[in-house]
Amino acid sequence: MIDTVAFDIGETLIHDDRYWASWADWLGVARHTVAALVGAVTAQGRDNADALRLLRPGIDIAHEYVARDAAGLGEQLADQDLYDDVRPELSALRGLGVRVVVAGNQTVKAAQLLRALDLPADVVATSGEWGVAKPSPDFFARVIEAAQTVPQRILYVGDHPVNDVFPAKRAGLKVAHLRRGPWGHLWADDPVVQAAADWRIRSLAELRGLVRE
Missing domain, CATH: 3.40.50.1000 (HAD superfamily/HAD-like)
Structure with a gap:
């Protein structure tokens, strides 16, 4: 039962379409590039945030979250x-x-x-x-x-x-x-x-x- x-x-x-699209816009890259990298790290069994690290090595994701929120571009649902x-x-x-x-x-x-x-x-x-x-x-x-x-x-x-x-x-x-x-x-x-x-x-x-x- x-x-x-x-x-x-x-x-x-x-x-998660809008979520990843918003990251692409924030980082200034094509949306399909982010989508492709998310797929690649998924296939490798890696954390999906690694897609962002591939785009910008050394990125501080927590800091970027704060910056996006301050710019009015934070999380939306x-x-x-x-x-x-x-x-x-x-x-x-x-x-x-x-x-x-x-x-x-x-x-x-x-x-x-x-x-x-x-x-x-x-x-x-x-x-x-x-x-x-x-x-x-x-x-x-x-x-x-x-x-x-x-x-x-x-x-x-x-x-x-x-x-x-x-x-x-x-x-x-x-x-x-x-x-x-x-x-x-x-x-x-x-x-x-x-x-x-x-x-x-x-x-x-x-x-x-x-x-x-």
Whole structure:
């Protein structure tokens, strides 16, 4: 029985098109260049921020965040950044009596922006607020705390094997690997990922059936 469905954020609930486009504009490079580098570091199993480090070696990303914010070009999130199935499917899960938790590797500001979207979720939290990030076991301990149930009754949904699938399984959670975004598509057919995930899905609409089972 699943009491809680917990969701990763980037490329699970929101698509990162505007995020990377804004970095391209800030650094003065073509948007397709940034997109290509994000794909390259993804394929290499590296942190996606390495795309920015390739463009500007020695970049202080934290400093650039502050500078962008001061210039009025900081983080933004709006309904247009949500995948189309997010609102209806989160609402449907809550209608089934399932607790919905949104928790991913994002900044404090991203948490504020997500809450401003008034998502149909019981908890919205980010690594920036918690002071611990995936794939740390402490992050998933916080997810379990937010879920208010035992790990075996929590389903964590995410696209990234290293940040989502593997650590969530180690924490005792059920896992659905989502074939969405660059990481989700790249690793969807990997036998190790397939073996680790309890389910593999292409849309959040599939979650209602899993919960009913």
